[in-house]
Amino acid sequence: MTYSIIGTGNVGKALARQFARSGISVGIANTRGPDSIASMVEELGDKVVPLALQEALKADVIILAVPFWAHRDVAKAAPTWQGKVVIDATNAYGVPVSDLDNLPSSAIVAKALPGAYLVKAFNHLPAGVLAQEPGTAGGSRAIFLSSDDEGATATVAALVAKLGYAPISLGKIAEGGQLVQARDKNWAPLIFQDLFKKEQ
Numbered sequence: 001m002t003y004s005i006i007g008t009g010n011v012g013k014a015l016a017r018q019f020a021r022s023g024i025s026v027g028i029a030n031t032r033g034p035d036s037i038a039s040m041v042e043e044l045g046d047k048v049v050p051l052a053l054q055e056a057l058k059a060d061v062i063i064l065a066v067p068f069w070a071h072r073d074v075a076k077a078a079p080t081w082q083g084k085v086v087i088d089a090t091n092a093y094g095v096p097v098s099d100l101d102n103l104p105s106s107a108i109v110a111k112a113l114p115g116a117y118l119v120k121a122f123n124h125l126p127a128g129v130l131a132q133e134p135g136t137a138g139g140s141r142a143i144f145l146s147s148d149d150e151g152a153t154a155t156v157a158a159l160v161a162k163l164g165y166a167p168i169s170l171g172k173i174a175e176g177g178q179l180v181q182a183r184d185k186n187w188a189p190l191i192f193q194d195l196f197k198k199e200q
């Protein structure tokens with residue numbers, strides 16, 4: 001399984017840090033090319049591999065850590081999305097719901113990526129929290145997953161666990177997933193809830 005992160009900002013870097021800490025290779029890309037990511041590799045180590053966007057989009061599992069509307073440009077940059085698992089870490093905070101056809105923002109992202117299996121995850125915590133160690137003496141930080149595809153949820157849950165978090169599935173995007181969808185200027189109830197799952 002290969003992984004990549006699109007976006008080297010607050011969230012992209014926080015997640016790259018977790019891959020590096022867990023010893024899992026991850027490609028990472030932005031709009032400016034691999035040279036612009038060199039200092040991040042110096043800081044985080046060589047498990048984080050700077051790539052051109054088109055190369056990063058060849059991964060099996062792609063994390064979208066870009067501003068909400070930038071998903072449309074990322075969508076156009078891949079020749080196909082067929083069979084890809086896409087982790088949507090974006091929030092459409094401040095986007096009027098009328099601009100989203102009144103749908104959850106992740107449904108809009110999914111529509112732009114035909115053939116991909118989308119899982120919403122990592123969007124409910126501030127980047128500064130995502131950059132912290134996911135484990136404490138008492139347990140592991142919860143990461144909520146929502147998706148319309150159970151197989152993709154299982155793939156992402158396995159990754160989330162390997163990164164040291166506790167994956168918690170909320171079910172389908174339009175059902176339990178609504179608990180983590182920003183709508184207009186409202187944050188859904190689970191956004192910002194920094195919860196831990198106790199070790200059994």
Ligand SMILES: NC(=O)c1ccc[n+]([C@@H]2O[C@H](COP(=O)([O-])OP(=O)(O)OC[C@H]3O[C@@H](n4cnc5c(N)ncnc54)[C@H](OP(=O)(O)O)[C@@H]3O)[C@@H](O)[C@H]2O)c1
Nearest residue numbers: 007008009010011030031032066068070073090091126127
């Ligand atoms: N900040 C938070 O605390 C937080 C927490 C949870 C979720 N989120 C959500 O996560 C997403 C990212 O937030 P952020 O704070 O990390 O944003 P950010 O710091 O502004 O970083 C955005 C990154 O996306 C890249 N990007 C933009 N358009 C792109 C494109 N077409 N192709 C490839 N890369 C592109 C930018 O590339 P360049 O560097 O080349 O400009 C930049 O690296 C947003 O949707 C946000 O709502 C944010």
